[in-house]
Amino acid sequence: MHRFIVPTILGAACLTVFAHPSHLEPALRRGAAAGPVAKTLYTLSNLSPNSVVAIPVSDNGTLSETFLTPTGGDGGVYLSPDGETPEPVDALASADPIVRSGNYLYVVNAGSDSVSVFAIDTYDSTNLSLVGEPVQLEGRFPVTIAVSEELALLCVGTVGTDNGIECFKKSTCGQLTQDGLGLRSFGIDTPTPPTMTTDGVSDLFFSRDGKSLYAPVKGNGLGDDGWISVFPVANGSVATKDIRTTPSGIEYLFGGFQVPNSDNEIFLSDSSFGAVVLRLDDNGNATLVGKGVASPAVAALCWAQYSNVSQSAWVTSPVSNSLLAYDVNTAAVIGQTNITNPNGGLGDFVVPGKYLYGLATGASNGTVAGIAVVDISKGSTSPETVQFFSIGHGVNNYAAGLAYWA
Ligand SMILES: *[C@@H]1O[C@H](CO)[C@@H](O)[C@H](O)[C@H]1NC(C)=O
Ligand SMILES: *[C@@H]1O[C@H](CO)[C@@H](O)[C@H](O)[C@H]1NC(C)=O
Ligand SMILES: *[C@@H]1O[C@H](CO)[C@@H](O)[C@H](O)[C@H]1NC(C)=O
Ligand SMILES: *[C@@H]1O[C@H](CO)[C@@H](O)[C@H](O)[C@H]1NC(C)=O
Ligand SMILES: *[C@@H]1O[C@H](CO)[C@@H](O)[C@H](O)[C@H]1NC(C)=O
């Protein structure tokens, strides 16, 4: 079952979503602590026109329906190293192209250099309403978003001809206003769409203390290892100048998160071999403190998330069914398991409780993208595949990003 929604466009006034009486029941139906935490998953079709794909999560954690809502913009696809054919398994080569924060969803339209904002109907979280028109960017080919509710800021990373990060002040109703400081350029020389053989920002996230914005910039795979950028945040603004380090030992940083219970360490995937832990000093300078190499080797280990159920980091590859678990403090490999997945690998994913939900795009534009549901409650060495859900509705290998509402 599916519906194509013609989205409501909300005006300037702040929306308060009141209860639809018929939707009161679903809000009450969760309870069991061991059950699924997520109520709805969101991914991007990243086609043109672009759509948010909303997938409700049933009480036992499984998936069965798909709802598509147009974003008002177009998707985009990186070019393969040949500079001509569309990249088959990693359309945006990034983490966090779709981010849910509070009751709002923020998504990139890589092909139209814009960001769309949706209000989530809290009584039916598959029902999304556009907040105004898509917001046009200075940079080209946006691929990653970071949101801080505490700072009331949203930043976007771009990887096309004009590339870098730019930031917006965010109202409590999801409206975005430019911060007046413009594009903080990375100065990378690349066409639009970019090719997989150029550097580019691949994730963005704020530190928990709100004092830094972290931007891992992936290398070009040809000997340039990329770097980690730290943008200080002060007086409500993200700095115009970053501190860049290429710590010895990294080869191709991709994405990650701040290490739980640490003020100055971040866990990042490194697509060349697995994952690293970096320590940032007070000046934003990064040093490698841990490194874990997958064995047997797995190509393109790209997406990293922490699970407080398994108390470990999980890392996925879009070209391998090998699911890696890491110690979050040392980046030591503590689990490597082949999951069951007809599409041969996982991209962006979330772990909102005992289930890991991973986007499985497949490797050709004839593939039907799916979501692999994996039970991680038995620990880092024993993830168990529960379901493979085919999204359908034309959503193919260009799909990107995963977020959830709980
Ligand atoms: C999970 O719930 C769905 C929907 O209620 C149902 O169709 C499916 O059979 C259930 N699966 C298991 C393993 O209980
Ligand atoms: C979807 O949400 C909008 C905005 O809250 C609301 O006006 C509309 O009735 C909702 N649609 C459905 C089908 O619940
Ligand atoms: C922040 O504001 C304070 C007080 O106005 C000022 O002293 C300080 O230099 C500002 N810091 C930055 C980084 O702009
Ligand atoms: C930054 O850290 C590196 C080690 O990764 C070190 O060699 C270098 O001296 C540090 N630079 C500064 C300015 O502290
Ligand atoms: C785990 O994370 C979830 C979601 O952030 C949170 O609700 C829960 O309290 C956390 N549990 C523990 C034991 O930290």
Ligand SMILES: *[C@@H]1O[C@H](CO)[C@@H](O)[C@H](O)[C@H]1NC(C)=O
């Ligand atoms: C997992 O898959 C890889 C690649 O296909 C293979 O080399 C390895 O032996 C498999 N491991 C197990 C435990 O099946």
Ligand SMILES: *[C@@H]1O[C@H](CO)[C@@H](O)[C@H](O)[C@H]1NC(C)=O
């Ligand atoms: C699908 O893939 C083929 C083979 O790589 C390519 O020629 C074609 O342009 C792709 N179609 C789209 C819509 O990207």
